[in-house]
Amino acid sequence: MKENKNTSQNKKSLFLLSRGNRLLFSREIKGIAISLFLLLFSTVSFSQDDSLNKQNDSVNTSLIRTFNKKLTVIEGQRISDSIKRVALESQLLSLKTTDNLKKEELQKQLQSLNEKESKRLTEKKAQIDSMRLTAKGYPVTGFFNDTLFTIYSKLGSFSAKDRADAISTRIKTLSDHYSFKADSLKITEAETTVDLVYGESIIMSVSENDALWNNSTKSVLAKKYQTLIDEAVDNYLKETSLTTLAKEIGLALLVLIIMGILIKYVRKFFLWTASKIKHQEGKRIHGIKIRNFTLFDSSQQVNALLNINTILKWIFILLLVYIALPILFGIFPWTKDFAGTLFGYILNPLKAIIIGFWNYLPNLITILVIIFVFRYVLKAIRFLKDEIEKGNLELSGFYPDWANPTYQIIRVIVFAFMVVVIFPYLPGSDSPIFQGVSVFLGFLFTFGSAGSLSNIIAGLILTYMRLFKIGDRVKIGDVVGDVIEKSLLVTRIRTIKNEIISIPNSTVMGSHTINYSSDAPEKGLIIHSTITIGYDVPWKDMHQALIDAASKTDLVLQEPKPFVLQTSLDDFYVSYEINAYIKEPNKQAVIYSTLHQNIQDICNERGIEIMSPHYRAARDGNTSTIPANYLGKEYRAPSFNVNFKSTIQDKQ
Template sequence: MVKIFTLSISLLIFAQLNTLQQDSTSKKSDSLNTRKLNSELDKVSQLSAERLSDSLKRSELERRVSNLGDKDRIEKNMLMQELSLLRKKDSVHLSRQLAQIDSLRGVIKASPVRFASDTLFNIYARLGSFSAADRARAVSERLERIGDLGGFSADSLRLSNAEQSTDLIYGGTLILSITDQDALWARKDRNAYAKEISEKIAESLKKYRMDNSWRVLLREILLTFLVIGVVIGLIYLINKLFGKLSGRFLSAESRLGKGIKIKNYELLDPSRQLGALKVLIRVIRYLVILLVVYLAFPVLFGIFPFTRDLSENLLNYILSPLKKIGTSVWDYVPNLMTILVLLAVFRYVIKFVRFLKTEIERGKLTIPGFYKDWANPTYQIARVLILAFMLIVIFPYLPGSDSGIFKGVSVFIGVLFTFGSAGALGNVVAGLVLTYMRAFKIGDRVKIGEVTGDIIEKTLLVTRVRTIQNEVVSIPNSAVMNNHTVNYSIEAKEKGLIVNTTVTIGYDVPWRTVHQLLIDAALATELIEAEPAPYVLQTSLDDYYVSYRLNAHTHSPNRQAVIYSALHANIQDEFNRAGVEIMSPHYKALRDGNATTIPQDYLPGDYIAPRFRTESEENKKETKN
């Protein structure tokens, strides 16, 4: 856990440093772009300065030519040639300047001049120390001041031509200075462009004055009350409509059927289904009312000129996301179609692999060296690999898959999954190895470590064993791999399982008698096979007894406990009937004067335990005499 936490912190720090590095790189890139852009703008300004200088020279030459008489024809011709060169040079500079402006047109951001919620024109060029944005802001403020004065007169708006610019003046207020660069950005002559701007401003000021007259305001107020009344009426109709709809559902409760069921699980009974429908109708009603009220605001704000910007913004709050979503969905359609085709292809590939698995399990398809019980795990492995390959193929077509955040989160989740599931993956691998080892199958009697029982479940993670005490023991597959496994069932059907037990008999009993008694006990036991015949091995010669191991075959390994119990009972019966004592308890007694250890049921009716006999030398002599 500590390793995972440390790794998570390291990844987060790395991601943060990477983000900071990207931000720094982005800022450096922006700075370089700004410097490059300023350099291009300086070139345009330099060309304008050169054109201005040439224009002044041309004016001076034209003045000198006009002052020369017919006598100074030679000098006049020289000046005319110089004028021609200046005009050609100006034409070249103009072409270069237009080319520079065209190259910057998609890069330079326009600064709009706005008045009364309308964009009149755009400014691109700077003037002295004032940027294009500063110029546009200053013009907008001047127009607002003129509009607030009232009593606008178009005759007071005039143009004043200067050497470097054309000034637009209203009364004594300078509104705007239009330069050659401004005209070049509009691809027009300076005087024509100045006249066009003057007409737009005059028209906008007239419209502003008309929109703010008392008659217009009265009409706008009446329209406002009309819109409010329509909204109230719509809300009333919506409430009435949804009320009737809810009443119909209430009266149709008996016709709702048996509710909603998913197989045998009842998700919603009829009463809950009716309640859910009522809640859904109520939510839809509130959403419709909210939508009507929201759409009414743009209509209300659109009535008044000074709030039309707010009206457009409110509409854009809805339309812009919808437009983006629609555009994104439309642009994503080709990728979506590709994903659908890939899903269909991989679906049929998995179906084909499943078909092969089914045929192998049924025995219709046989592959040398490939067992039937391998079919399902092999299918599961192939299915996982096919799905993983499908995800790899589909991943580039997912929306946002190329973003850095998406990739970083994917890597982070993958690392967490790898470290967090190390133990589980070990069990899965062990489960696969056990499957292909064929160490056991469902129903086999096995001994895993200290656990003995029947296999009842075998998964990729655990193996479950039911003991003879009916206990279910879950053993992780990794633990199964690390322990030795004894399978009692794997050879039981063909060769049979050998059950064995050991008894100890005293040296006073002939070993052939013991062998026969043990074999008879085995043959008398149910589930013990007569063929191959049971046999006995003498495993040790101890101090007081001989150890005999009885071996017998059975084809029922799952019933070992019953077989051993019956076998031990039969051994006791056989030995007791034959009058042979089993010495396993290690009896230490004087035989004379002690009763035999054979159970009372197997002794004769007149059996009496012998007494102790003692003899002396005198008694022996008397007996001899």
């Protein structure tokens, strides 16, 4: 009999659900007609929120469905015990008054069932208490989608969600009854539920599980729901009356008029500022200069200010529209929820930023303290570097020119260590995306700077090898010039032709380097030049001539004295090499040129012909190339003999 009653109630509930949906649809059409233009621009945002709500709803449905299965098992035991109780009570009534033993046995069985019922209620309540923290239930909404109360448990074949939707629909049908009054909604007790009834329609049923979910009894909970439903219907009827709608439309028009007036004056204000900006061109607006560089001339600065003025104008206009729309949404009851949503688009991010900043403040303070400590560590290291460079602090085996590159290396290491210490305190440092991007950037740096890293390492090695310094005259490969820059990547050389040549440090490491300046200030640099003279010039005369020419040359040191080396005795001439000491290797080209001029002058003055004679095999009649002082006074050049034999007679 109970099963038939539940079946009839389910059919009746389904009928009310379908009828309520039709009535709800017709009423929502009215609301859409009033506020359609206010909803269009929010479609995308609300659709995103709806997808998120669906995802959360599926999780909640799974939790409640699992819990309701447990309650179904307990409910099945309760029904079985109820059937037994009815049977025992009927047997007890049918017993004769003299059958005391049988009567006592039946009473014990009834007491056992009552104890099981009490235990069952305790177990059910404990499970509901454990689920109350995680399960959210399904809201029963009023006329403006405001939540009246929440349904957690199923009833018969209806799930918790179906019950909530059906109750919401039935409540919204109450507004179609113009004779509805607060006392029209009655509370009636059924066999296992307490029902809220309007006329002949059951609006909802409050079960034992509903009462347990709300820590109440069925009667008290039904009374609470009755009050909430009465208030919702009364508020809806008041807010949708013709008088209220007329007031709301008037307020909406007033808001639109005020917004239009404000936009008009905002545009006028920014037109006035634009004219002022144009008027100040050449007067107060002269452009922007950074030392000798003109960043903006006056016309460019005016155009930039006008663009900023236009952007600010549209920002203010959009801000006015954004403020006005929630006010319009808040006027009409159908769109009140949208007002909070629109304000939430700005207020929620601002709130999240403020809360996030507040929560991050301890980490930020930690980072600032770390930066402060490392800053003064670097200052201390820099102080030591400056003292070493000035010569005030001397370290054995550590040269002053090593101070700056060593400081730069230590600085990079300190910065790297500081980043490692700070990294865990950065926002999002635990995020896999953040870590993945860091690893990716590390790979890019490693593979993209392979050549640069080799040059940097070579630059560091060159620094500590002290091959040369700024200003030295060097020869690297085939390049000769003065070093004008040493960096971690390249070495730059200025040639005597004023050419700037950049040589990668890895190339410098891979080739031989000649430094003309390293020992020149102390030991002097030996310049040398070779001249070839025939054997007929005495070597002593040639030696003296070359030494005299070197001594007359500017910037050539008199001590140590210049000297001559005979580097070879060739077939037709002797090679003489003049060597002289100088202390200014950067002026070698000028010194060589002056030396060669002096050699020419001295040789010409002393009758020494600068030439390298070459001889053929026929030497008859030629003077010997041996110097005259070695030949003696009686030496005569041999005559050149020609044997001529006439052949004229033979021809005749």
